[in-house]
Each structure stands twice: as C-alpha cells, then as structure tokens.
Amino acid sequence: MADTIADHIHDINSGNDDVGNLVFKEDGSVAYVPSGESIPVGSTAVVTDLSKPGYAAEGGVPSSFPSLEDMYAAGGAFERSLLRGKSVLVIGIGSVGSSVVDALVREGLGRLAIMDMDRVELHNLSRLYVAGVPDIGRLKVDVVEEYVHRRNPYAEVVKYPFDVREHRDVLADEMRKADLVICATDGNESRYVVNTLAVEMGKTVVYPRAETRAEGLNIFLQRPGGACYNCFIGQGGHIEEEITNEASARANGTIPSYTSPEDAGVMVQIGLPCDIAPMVNMTVRLALVELTRGMEGTGIETTAAELAPFNLFIWVNNRDRKYAKFPPFSEPGNGPRILRWFGCLVPPKKYCCICGEEEPFNG
Numbered sequence: 340m341a342d343t344i345a346d347h348i349h350d351i352n353s354g355n356d357d358v359g360n361l362v363f364k365e366d367g368s369v370a371y372v373p374s375g376e377s378i379p380v381g382s383t384a385v386v387t388d389l390s391k392p393g394y395a396a397e398g399g400v401p402s403s404f405p406s407l408e409d410m411y412a413a414g415g416a417f418e419r420s421l422l423r424g425k426s427v428l429v430i431g432i433g434s435v436g437s438s439v440v441d442a443l444v445r446e447g448l449g450r451l452a453i454m455d456m457d458r459v460e461l462h463n464l465s466r467l468y469v470a471g472v473p474d475i476g477r478l479k480v481d482v483v484e485e486y487v488h489r490r491n492p493y494a495e496v497v498k499y500p501f502d503v504r505e506h507r508d509v510l511a512d513e514m515r516k517a518d519l520v521i522c523a524t525d526g527n528e529s530r531y532v533v534n535t536l537a538v539e540m541g542k543t544v545v546y547p548r549a550e551t552r553a554e555g556l557n558i559f560l561q562r563p564g565g566a567c568y569n570c571f572i573g574q575g576g577h578i579e580e581e582i583t584n585e586a587s588a589r590a591n592g593t594i595p596s597y598t599s600p601e602d603a604g605v606m607v608q609i610g611l612p613c614d615i616a617p618m619v620n621m622t623v624r625l626a627l628v629e630l631t632r633g634m635e636g637t638g639i640e641t642t643a644a645e646l647a648p649f650n651l652f653i654w655v656n657n658r659d660r661k662y663a664k665f666p667p668f669s670e671p672g673n674g675p676r677i678l679r680w681f682g683c684l685v686p687p688k689k690y691c692c693i694c695g696e697e698e699p700f701n702g
C-alpha cells in the first residue's frame with residue numbers, strides 16, 4: 340500500500356528517523372530530509388516547492404536549484420554553451436517556430452524574443468508539441484515561454500502576442516537586438532515586412548515554409564548582400580501557403596474575408612508532424628551555422644561548409660499534385676529527389692525594389 344501523508348508526518352515527528360525522502364506535510368508543503376541524516380522532533384530540513392522545477396542530486400531527490408553556471412558546466416544541462424550569449428527573434432511560433440525554439444533552447448540559447456498573436460487550438464496539438472490539452476485557449480507565446488523556462492529557467496524570454504505588421508517599431512527594435520531572425524509565420528505579408536527591415540538593418544533571416552498539407556517544404560536564407568525574400572518570391576508573387584489556422588489566415592488575407600466558414604474549413608489543411616520535422620531540423624542547422632559564424636572550435640564548421648553555397652533548401656514529402664512527376668527517392672543521381680534536401684542558390688535581383696538598384700526609366 341502506498342505511503343500516506345500521515346505516515347510521513349509520523350516519521351518527521353517521531354524524531355531521529357532516517358527518512359531520506361520527501362515528506363509531505365499537512366499544509367501541503369514538502370520537507371526534504373537528506374538521506375542518512377537524522378532530524379530532531381518537530382524540525383524540517385529543506386522545504387521545497389514542488390510546483391517549481393526541482394534538481395535531482397545524488398539519490399534522485401531535490402536538494403537545490405541549479406545555478407546558471409551549473410546549467411552550462413560540463414555535465415550540466417547543455418552539451419555545449421555556444422549560444423549562451425546569443426539572442427534569437429522568432430516570428431510565428433506554430434509547429435515549426437515552437438519546435439525550432441525548443442531545439443535552440445536545448446542548445447543553451449541565452450535570449451529569445453517571440454512574436455505570435457495566436458492561441459492554442461485543439462487542431463494545433465498534433466504538431467505543437469510544446470503544448471498539451473490543458474493549454475487550449477492560451478496564448479502560444481505564454482505556452483512557449485513556460486516551456487522554455489522548464490528547459491532553462493535562466494533564459495531571457497521576451498514575448499509579444501501581436502501581429503508584427505501592426506507593430507513595426509517593436510519588430511525593428513527586437514530585430515536590432517537579435518543575432519538571428521527566424522520568420523516562421525504563415526502569411527506572406529508579414530515576411531515582406533520582416534524582409535524590408537532585414538535589408539535595411541543588414542540582418543540574417545531564415546524563412547521556413549510549408550505548402551498545402553506540407554507536400555513540399557522550403558527554407559530561404561536571407562543574408563546581407565545576398566538575395567532578399569523579395570528577390571526570391573517577387574513582389575506580390577503568389578505562393579501557395581499552408582493554412583494551419585483559420586483565424587490568422589483570415590487576418591492575414593490568405594483566406595479571403597468573403598469565404599464561408601465551411602469553405603474556410605476545407606482550406607485549413609495541415610501536414611503531419613513527420614512531414615514538418617525535416618524543416619525543423621534544417622532550420623535549426625542553419626540557425627546554428629549562422630549563430631556560430633566567426634567562432635572557432637564549434638564542431639559546426641563542416642556543416643557550415645556543406646550548406647555555404649546555397650540560400651534555398653527544398654524538400655518534397657509526397658509525390659502528389661504539382662510534385663507528381665518529381666523524381667522518386669530510388670532514382671540515382673544528384674538532382675532533386677523526393678525525401679531529400681536539395682540546395683539551390685537564388686541570386687540577388689539587380690532591380691529588386693527592396694534590395695536592388697532603381698530600375699532605369701525606359702518609356
């Protein structure tokens with residue numbers, strides 16, 4: 340039979356018992372008695388609030404909270420501390436953005452700014468793995484902040500539950516502070532806003548994007564002096580967006596305002612978690628390469644060299660619809676294939692209206 344609270348209260352009050360366990364007191368607080376030590380009648384040793392993250396010391400019981408130095412020390416919470424002094428801005432913390440945040444925080448990222456106006460909905464749960472059923476209805480920025488602090492209580496998290504298009508001054512301020520920007524929104528318009536500021540400020544931005552049902556994934560990397568997002572897509576260029584959330588898709592115009600709820604429901608088509616996973620992985624790799632640029636002995640140099648010639652990465656999950664004639668995985672050779680990353684180089688456009696020269700008047 341399981342121990343009852345009364346059993347433990349008896350232990351702690353009987354005096355000089357070797358308890359070596361958590362002791363649950365009547366008022367709901369928890370006393371910890373270090374293994375092998377005796378305690379006098381009526382005293383408590385260390386009182387731990389179990390609603391806060393604990394720290395498993397020798398013996399697997401909470402003894403003290405890890406210090407910041409403990410977290411980054413050898414044998415601490417992180418394998419490496421390359422990102423401890425780095426700051427990343429993530430715009431859009433849906434399935435891709437939140438998973439990228441998780442991976443970077445587990446790499447020891449020191450500062451994070453997150454921007455997203457959406458709340459967790461039931462249909463998000465399969466791909467938003469930082470969230471669970473109790474989080475339905477909560478702002479995604481709150482859920483992600485809480486998750487990050489469970490991983491690293493010392494990580495600085497700045498959160499903005501808003502649409503970046505309506506707060507360009509705040510966006511510009513956070514972009515200035517960021518070593519890297521990851522734009523994982525589900526609307527093209529917000530990416531243009533980010534692109535324009537990034538060109539002005541000389542910032543590096545990673546733009547991961549999934550198409551309808553995540554049939555195809557692509558990641559565009561914008562670096563100072565290289566092609567900008569506008570060079571890649573073209574001004575007002577139509578691209579097929581994956582629509583994951585009806586409310587935000589209506590707000591950003593991906594679902595036109597005249598669309599009926601029934602038709603909008605059909606437009607919300609999301610891919611499977613395994614279809615999104617390759618994009619999370621590659622986005623994190625690109626982020627690590629960018630954030631450690633100029634550092635020595637990172638262990639990331641060879642990855643950086645592999646990816647250096649490219650600024651566009653394409654992955655196709657399914658040979659459906661527009662990818663029906665895409666070469667199969669089994670086909671030999673070096674070209675693009677289903678279920679493999681394919682790197683391309685998008686050159687800057689000479690007359691790009693964002694990053695290029697003004698087009699000469701020829702009328």
Ligand SMILES: [Zn+2]
Nearest residue numbers: 567570691694
């Ligand atoms: Zn451009």
